[in-house]
Amino acid sequence: MFLIHQKFPLYTVDSDSVTVYNKNMQEHKSHLTIEELAEQVDIPVRTIRYYIAEGLLPGPEGRGKATTYGEEQLQRLRLIRLLSNQRMPLAEMYHLLKRLSLAEVHTLLAEEEQRAKELEHASQQPPPQEYIA
Numbered sequence: 001m002f003l004i005h006q007k008f009p010l011y012t013v014d015s016d017s018v019t020v021y022n023k024n025m026q027e028h029k030s031h032l033t034i035e036e037l038a039e040q041v042d043i044p045v046r047t048i049r050y051y052i053a054e055g056l057l058p059g060p061e062g063r064g065k066a067t068t069y070g071e072e073q074l075q076r077l078r079l080i081r082l083l084s085n086q087r088m089p090l091a092e093m094y095h096l097l098k099r100l101s102l103a104e105v106h107t108l109l110a111e112e113e114q115r116a117k118e119l120e121h122a123s124q125q126p127p128p129q130e131y132i133a
Helices: 024-029 034-041 045-052 072-085 090-097 102-124 129-133
Strands: 010-014 018-023
Touching: 018 024, 018 129, 034 045, 034 072, 045 072
Parallel strands: none
Antiparallel strands: 010 018
């Protein structure tokens, strides 16, 4: 295998099969196994299966070894994790998530991530009593 350095620094060429790989493609896989999905969101596989059974998460594409999970499951899992960290009950999550499109999930996820950052920042500030003293 050799690297193309001058014009295409992100590509490698496999000399055996003459295939070009883009390193960025590996980072943005749209078809994940359940193990890869669990690893990206840091949720156990068992929990993902539970969320699917409860209707919080759409099922995978394909069956058996061809089963894959995509962007929608990944984003919804990120949102579920964030909402569960905020102590939202699963029943409320279910009613919220069932009416959201993928674009709306992206928007809500961004808003909730920003809110979580602000809350974390506020919790690190000294209490007013210390500030006054």
